[in-house]
Amino acid sequence: MSHIAVERNRRRQMNEHLQVLRSLTPCFYIKRGDQASIIGGVIEFIKELHQVLHSLESKKRRMSLSPSPAPSPRVPLQLISTPPSECNSLIRNTIHNENVKELGACCNSVAANVEAKISGSNVVLKTVSQRIPGQIVKIINVLETHFFEVLHLNISSMEDTVLYSFVIKIGLECQLSVEELAAEVQKSFCSDKV
Incomplete structure (x- = not known):
């Protein structure tokens, strides 16, 4: 396979992966359609998901350390x-x-x-x-x-x-x-x- 064909294949794969990232990220995070904006938006979205994860983990720890019994999941x-x-x-x-x-x-x-x-x-x-x-x-x-x-x-x-x-x-x-x-x-x- 020639160098040109390999490069064309790599670019096609990069564009496909960027499209997948863009489709998985809420549009609020991506200001423009260029590659840098897509990647920057995905980074911000992942940071927010990490915050949610840490918040949920700390809430879980608080609930497990709480002396009072935690409410049943069926109780609103x-x-x-x-x-x-x-x-x-x-x-x-x-x-x-x-x-x-x-x-x-x-x-x-x-x-x-x-x-x-x-x-x-x-x-x-x-x-x-x-x-x-x-x-x-x-x-x-x-x-x-x-x-x-x-x-x-x-x-x-x-x-x-x-x-x-x-x-x-x-x-x-x-x-x-x-x-x-x-x-x-x-x-x-x-x-x-x-």
């Missing part, structure tokens, strides 16, 4: 109530790119892990919890009540666990801090009304 999580005072809030200032600062807050409980981060003029909101029927509607109601507009929603699930990733726009009338937003979304996991 909205029956578990966690007062907002027990939420673990953590404020982080990190440098994103070179000059843009990100401010974030976490509010974790047995019902769900909630993380909100300000990124530029938007907020990235992520929740990891057991699958709860109607929970997405509750979260969107909380966001709309406090004048946030959902720009993008990505839902990923594995077995009985679901990750909701929102990109939301802050409305002019919004008065909540990031910590308060995380706590409000956390409360929605404990409420009984849809």
Whole structure:
């Protein structure tokens, strides 16, 4: 086989593999169709999946170390109530790119892990919890009540666990801090009304 044919075959395989990667990655991560953008988007997606995995592993460890018995998988999580005072809030200032600062807050409980981060003029909101029927509607109601507009929603699930990733726009009338937003979304996991 000539060098030209080998190179043509290698390029064809690379393009096929890039197409597979692009089809497996949510479009939100890939800004353009060039090879570098596809690979960069896949890297970001894999990093987010690693975060979800670490979150699930730490939740599993917490549940196994907990002195109280864990709820049965058949019991819906909205029956578990966690007062907002027990939420673990953590404020982080990190440098994103070179000059843009990100401010974030976490509010974790047995019902769900909630993380909100300000990124530029938007907020990235992520929740990891057991699958709860109607929970997405509750979260969107909380966001709309406090004048946030959902720009993008990505839902990923594995077995009985679901990750909701929102990109939301802050409305002019919004008065909540990031910590308060995380706590409000956390409360929605404990409420009984849809």
